[in-house]
Structure formats: C-alpha cells, structure tokens
Amino acid sequence: MSTSQGEADLSADERAGLELVRETGGIHQSDFWKELGVSSRKGSRLVEALESAExxxxxxxxxxxxxxxxxxxxxxDRDFSLLMAGDMLSP
Known part of the structure; x- marks a missing residue:
C-alpha cells in the first residue's frame, strides 16, 4: 500500500494505532486503547487524529x-486486489 501524505505525518503511536485497525480490519475503541497499552484518553486522541486524517x-x-x-x-485504505480476478470480483 502506498503511504499517503497524511500518513507520513503520523507519530509513532498514531502509526501503531493505524496498523492495529488495519490488521484487525476493525476494532472497538474500548479494545483499541487496551491493545495499544495506552490510557483511554490517549486512545481517544489517537482515534481523533486518525479520523481527521481520514x-x-x-x-x-x-x-x-x-x-x-x-x-x-x-x-x-482497503486493499481489494486479493478479491479480484482480472477486472472481475472473484467469489
């Protein structure tokens, strides 16, 4: 995946949070901050930064x-290439 300009400006914690969301494909915010080992307050700030960077x-x-x-x-941000067979969606 290519790195977007917004992604290039992320802090180490924001990168870790983005990677966690990408790896899981989706996660509840209450688990997000626990998995990262940060406080709920810091987790909320990370989420806000990632959301504002779209x-x-x-x-x-x-x-x-x-x-x-x-x-x-x-x-x-999602990579659908694995679902593709040529120019068609593979079942």
Whole structure:
C-alpha cells in the first residue's frame, strides 16, 4: 500500500494505532486503547487524529453493554486486489 501524505505525518503511536485497525480490519475503541497499552484518553486522541486524517472511520456501537465506537480502515485504505480476478470480483 502506498503511504499517503497524511500518513507520513503520523507519530509513532498514531502509526501503531493505524496498523492495529488495519490488521484487525476493525476494532472497538474500548479494545483499541487496551491493545495499544495506552490510557483511554490517549486512545481517544489517537482515534481523533486518525479520523481527521481520514485514515479510519468510526461508528457508534454498543459492545459488552457499553457505548463505544467501532473503528475501521477507510474504504480508500482497503486493499481489494486479493478479491479480484482480472477486472472481475472473484467469489
């Protein structure tokens, strides 16, 4: 995947957060900060930075009875090449 200009300006923590979202394909924000080993406050700041750089998107969700957000890579960040067979979508 090519590195976008916004991605080039990320801090080490923001890069780690982006990589986590990409690797999982999507993660609840409450798990995001725990997986990164940061406080919920810092995790929220990381999410806001990644969302404002349009590298991830977040949707409100309920997870384990708590309101949280579900974080996913943006559609432009996803690599669909493995699903392609020539110029057609492979089943």
């Amino acid at each position: 590298l991830i998107q977040r949707e409100e969700a309920v997870y384990e009875g708590q309101r949280t957000y579900y974080l996913e890579p943006t559609a432009s």
